Amino acid sequence: MRENVSDLDLFPGKNSINLDVQTIRDLSPDSLSIREFRDQDEFHLSTKLFSHPFLSNLEKGWGLSLYGEELNMTRSHHLFVMLSTGYPVYEGGMIHHFTHEFSEPRYWIEEEKIRNSFASKRIKRIDGLGSIPKDLKNDYEEYRIAIRKIARSKDSRTLISTIIPPYSFAGNSLSVNFPFNHDANKYNLIRLSYQEIVCLDSLLNSFVLDHVLRSRINTNLNIFHLNELPVPRLRSGDLFFAEIVERAAKLICTTPEFDDLAHQVGIDSHQNGITDAPQRATLRAQIDGMIAHLYHLTESEFAHILSTFPIVSAATKQSALEAYRTFAPPPGDAEIATLITQGESTTLEFKSTARWNLKEAKKDRTLEEVILKTIAAFLNAQGGTLLIGVDDVGAAIGLAPDYRTLKSGKQNRDGFQLWLMGDLLLKELGNDLAPTISISFHILNGQDICKVIVNPAPHEVFVTLKDKNGQSKKCFFIRAGNSTRSLDDPSEMLNYIRDRWAG
Numbered sequence: 001m002r003e004n005v006s007d008l009d010l011f012p013g014k015n016s017i018n019l020d021v022q023t024i025r026d027l028s029p030d031s032l033s034i035r036e037f038r039d040q041d042e043f044h045l046s047t048k049l050f051s052h053p054f055l056s057n058l059e060k061g062w063g064l065s066l067y068g069e070e071l072n073m074t075r076s077h078h079l080f081v082m083l084s085t086g087y088p089v090y091e092g093g094m095i096h097h098f099t100h101e102f103s104e105p106r107y108w109i110e111e112e113k114i115r116n117s118f119a120s121k122r123i124k125r126i127d128g129l130g131s132i133p134k135d136l137k138n139d140y141e142e143y144r145i146a147i148r149k150i151a152r153s154k155d156s157r158t159l160i161s162t163i164i165p166p167y168s169f170a171g172n173s174l175s176v177n178f179p180f181n182h183d184a185n186k187y188n189l190i191r192l193s194y195q196e197i198v199c200l201d202s203l204l205n206s207f208v209l210d211h212v213l214r215s216r217i218n219t220n221l222n223i224f225h226l227n228e229l230p231v232p233r234l235r236s237g238d239l240f241f242a243e244i245v246e247r248a249a250k251l252i253c254t255t256p257e258f259d260d261l262a263h264q265v266g267i268d269s270h271q272n273g274i275t276d277a278p279q280r281a282t283l284r285a286q287i288d289g290m291i292a293h294l295y296h297l298t299e300s301e302f303a304h305i306l307s308t309f310p311i312v313s314a315a316t317k318q319s320a321l322e323a324y325r326t327f328a329p330p331p332g333d334a335e336i337a338t339l340i341t342q343g344e345s346t347t348l349e350f351k352s353t354a355r356w357n358l359k360e361a362k363k364d365r366t367l368e369e370v371i372l373k374t375i376a377a378f379l380n381a382q383g384g385t386l387l388i389g390v391d392d393v394g395a396a397i398g399l400a401p402d403y404r405t406l407k408s409g410k411q412n413r414d415g416f417q418l419w420l421m422g423d424l425l426l427k428e429l430g431n432d433l434a435p436t437i438s439i440s441f442h443i444l445n446g447q448d449i450c451k452v453i454v455n456p457a458p459h460e461v462f463v464t465l466k467d468k469n470g471q472s473k474k475c476f477f478i479r480a481g482n483s484t485r486s487l488d489d490p491s492e493m494l495n496y497i498r499d500r501w502a503g
Helices: 005-010 021-027 040-049 115-126 194-204 207-214 223-227 241-252 256-265 277-294 299-307 314-326 332-341 365-380 413-429 431-436 490-500
Strands: 087-090 144-148 161-164 174-176 181-183 188-190 348-351 384-388 437-444 447-454 462-466 472-480 483-486
Touching: 021 040, 040 207, 040 299, 144 194, 161 194, 194 241, 194 256, 194 277, 207 277, 207 299, 241 256, 241 277, 277 314, 299 314, 332 384, 332 437, 348 365, 365 384, 365 413, 365 447, 365 462, 365 472, 365 483, 413 431, 413 437, 413 447, 413 462, 431 437, 472 490
Parallel strands: 348 384
Antiparallel strands: 144 161, 144 174, 181 188, 384 447, 437 447, 462 472, 472 483
């Protein structure tokens, strides 16, 4: 802010920031609003944040559609009852981050008085896009993300959101998402999964997105502010997706109304929700730490974002920063990149996936057998390293395709390691080989990579496979150059075993 006319004589100077028109359009395509940046570093941070798709982007983002208002408190006041004989009406002051119980409801509505009104609104959205479903559900019968509209940039936090339960109504001090929406171009029903809703609510409650919003509003949060929020589009199997969902679900699902949601996202019931304040604070810090990594922030950039919340306690901000450090990529990741540059060899093998056929888009047992053969060959030879999530030319494919094949709640690193070590390798090759195999996870170009280090086995290792006729057959594999080879000739196999374990 400049108040002296003489400052114009110094403009532009070394501290000036150049904003071209296209950058302004990229940062705010609808309103073309221009933020004030204190320095070039802050401008760089903003462009990094806005490299992610907007919340409303249907093609690359979440494609989220929000109500301007679900229920107008003035026009619908005649429907309100003061006793809890109907469905509660949620107002802005009733919610806070990850909780729908910040305060008690003041009003309730008897459903039969308003069902037809809501049904007609939904039918209008369907009209022209296809036939009306016979089992048509109203929006209020589903879980919805609710966001406070009264959002002052001077408050401790500005962007406040949670999930409200089915069979409730949202007053006009809340923006809520359409749980059932349609793509007018493709005539398809667009509906986020319960896991995606929980994940998105976590992103909305993050310090990172709150920082973005605080620089753009004063007292009221309009729909276009939300539409222009840069939000990474996460799906099941993506980096940190399962970890964020599990923690957020424990914060949200604390009452019986959320049992269905809890079951769907893998924590079974609200009994597994967390109500203890210190534990909730820890979970929130962990979520913020992971989300900062999803935006590819450096530690100094995340620290700067936290510094823009002066009323938030220093302990809360420090916990978030420590969580960021906890979830930082391990030091070995640079080694992974170096390892890949060496190319496949007698002791190094790349596999794009362990169980998901990328070409046929389905789970494929033969891929699991390939992993078994490779590990057995390393065990029978001089050991080696297997990288899963890296294709033949060394490009990072990531583990997301394989994560999606795992059980709900286990679609993450822990679930993949349990399957790979327990359900595949040790089950098929023998528990005594556990000390010879170690598994670690790394990040390369934003993708999870699994590294399996295999030491030479203390004895010969066979893999039991089925032939074309379904008959089981024990096979013996070794490494031959940069490939795995089966020793089918009995005498050759016996000679190899004798030479390999002669001592």
